Amino acid sequence: xxxxxxxxxxxxxxxxxxxxxxxxxxxxxxxxxxxxxxxxxxxxxxxxxxxxxxxxxxxxxxxxxxxxxxxxxxxxxxxxxxxxxxxxxxxxxxxxxxxxxxxxxxxxxxxxxxxxxxxxxxxxxxxxxxxxxxxxxxxxxxxxxxxxxxxxxxxxxxxxxxxxxxxxxxxxxxxxxxxxxxxxxxxxxxxxxxxxxxxxxxxxx
Numbered sequence: 679x680x681x682x683x684x685x686x687x688x689x690x691x692x693x694x695x696x697x698x699x700x701x702x703x704x705x706x707x708x709x710x711x712x713x714x715x716x717x718x719x720x721x722x723x724x725x726x727x728x729x730x731x732x733x734x735x736x737x738x739x740x741x742x743x744x745x746x747x748x749x750x751x752x753x754x755x756x757x758x759x760x761x762x763x764x765x766x767x768x769x770x771x772x773x774x775x776x777x778x779x780x781x782x783x784x785x786x787x788x789x790x791x792x793x794x795x796x797x798x799x800x801x802x803x804x805x806x807x808x809x810x811x812x813x814x815x816x817x818x819x820x821x822x823x824x825x826x827x828x829x830x831x832x833x834x835x836x837x838x839x840x841x842x843x844x845x846x847x848x849x850x851x852x853x854x855x856x857x858x859x860x861x862x863x864x865x866x867x868x869x870x871x872x873x874x875x876x877x878x879x880x881x882x883x
Contacts, residue, residue: 701844705853708835712856713765715828720763722821723781729817730755730788733810737791740801747787747794754780754787768832774857788814825859832858 734752737743758780767774792811795801802808836855839848847853 701838701847702851704838704844705835705847705851708831708838709853712768712828712831712835715824715831716765716768718824719821719828722817722824723758723763726784726814726817726821727755727759729810729813732806733791733814736804736807736810737795737801739804740798743798743801744794747791751784751787751791754784758784768856769854771857775860778859829858832856 761777
């Protein structure tokens with residue numbers, strides 16, 4: 679019995695060292711890191727989506743505002759929120775691509791809304807609108823920070839998944855390469871929404 683326990687302990691040690699040497703522990707750590715980073719990305723995108731109804735209601739008060747621009751924001755938000763944003767998205771390249779495209783469209787629609795709003799002095803002078811612009815800009819900054827953390831986390835994970843001999847562990851334990859934000863999507867995010875903050879309310883004509 680003692681002899682058997684000894685060899686069981688030896689086997690357990692060998693397996694433990696083997697898993698550690700082939701990157702198993704690193705996969706566990708980096709996978710958790712990616713999951714946490716992705717959760718924060720989703721949190722910030724949801725924060726943005728939650729701001730839009732109030733933004734739309736405030737803009738609607740400006741009777742002469744371009745309805746087409748407002749409609750595009752509403753439709754883009756509907757498409758972005760229709761994508762089921764779950765933790766599993768990081769393991770589904772097709773769903774991930776659909777998600778980032780929808781968010782990119784919403785970013786573009788919001789950017790256009792902010793540009794057009796500059797043509798409406800009454801709207802620019804509206805305190806609620808001014809506060810919403812500040813909140814939106816702050817949220818876009820949070821999105822950028824969260825995305826950058828996710829990008830770095832996925833890059834580190836993917837290097838491990840592609841490198842030898844840890845790639846053998848990835849193959850054996852189904853640690854697939856994870857999708858990341860594309861260059862095109864990064865360009866859209868970095869250019870929006872273009873907003874300016876006046877220190878004084880715009881004067882009425």
